Ligand SMILES: NC(=O)c1ccc[n+]([C@@H]2O[C@H](COP(=O)([O-])OP(=O)(O)OC[C@H]3O[C@@H](n4cnc5c(N)ncnc54)[C@H](O)[C@@H]3O)[C@@H](O)[C@H]2O)c1
């Protein structure tokens with residue numbers, strides 16, 4: 331048992347919040363967990379499956395007396411939720427979020443945080459293509475990274491406590507500044523998702539021509555794209571709208587590389603293609619050799 335906070339409140343009861351709940355229960359990380367979701371249907375589901383010790387009908391009720399409040403809603407909704415709960419947060423409490431984008435979330439949330447509350451943004455680098463209260467599982471964060479992104483003037487004690495909380499949920503932690511976070515995630519997560527969405531869209535257009543051959547004969551690589559492209563539309567719409575600058579920067583570079591490869595194919599430049607693929611293979615092998623392939627699928631899921 332590693333209790334880090336006495337009372338925790340989860341706002342938004344989807345994949346990430348429900349996984350946090352089951353992970354907290356597995357390791358005794360919190361004494362009591364209250365939850366709130368906007369839709370009555372989600373709250374009913376949460377009550378039926380035992381997600382949260384108490385499911386509240388308002389966000390204000392959920393955050394009352396909480397030592398840690400976690401915003402686990404789409405990034406575009408963070409500011410509005412913070413505005414609603416801000417005046418009701420307990421003095422001395424920590425407010426955090428799990429949003430996939432940090433700079434815009436900090437800009438949207440910080441103005442609503444009272445001086446007596448510690449705001450410590452964070453981002454667990456773990457997820458699946460599933461969403462909603464029934465999609466969570468206790469092992470989601472095991473052996474994955476959680477990036478802590480302290481805002482200006484964050485209290486060190488509060489930052490350390492949140493770090494210990496994520497460690498108790500099974501993660502490794504690192505600290506990063508918001509701009510760097512958004513650029514790194516544009517490369518490693520946001521643009522790859524956009525590319526997967528695009529590739530599946532192209533295949534769907536093609537399907538009309540080839541009459542379902544694309545799906546019927548889809549190979550493993552393409553199937554992985556379809557898994558990623560099944561991710562929640564609201565979440566990903568918000569990610570691109572709020573991490574505009576970094577994703578456009580990386581997409582610009584991606585397009586230049588793609589054109590270079592396209593030209594090599596047209597000109598029959600096998601040497602360029604071979605050199606390029608040799609370089610990318612070395613990158614993958616380097617990751618494996620360094621023992622940093624922590625993104626392996628989570629086996630043995632359990633609530
Ligand atoms: N899914 C992932 O892979 C992943 C990984 C890391 C971080 N995140 C981030 O975590 C957050 C939650 O993602 P998720 O995958 O759990 O999403 P989800 O769709 O599974 O759950 C989101 C929940 O928020 C609720 N919600 C939406 N708008 C709301 C509002 N205005 N007020 C109250 N509740 C509202 C929804 O009803 C739902 O219960 C997002 O900010 C996302 O960027 C997601």
Ligand SMILES: O=C(O)C(=O)C[C@]1(C(=O)O)C=C[C@@H](O)C=C1
Pocket residue numbers: 429430454455456457458459518519520558561
């Ligand atoms: O594994 C997946 O399905 C994910 O998309 C998880 C993933 C990622 O891109 O790695 C998605 C969004 C996040 O903010 C963090 C993790």
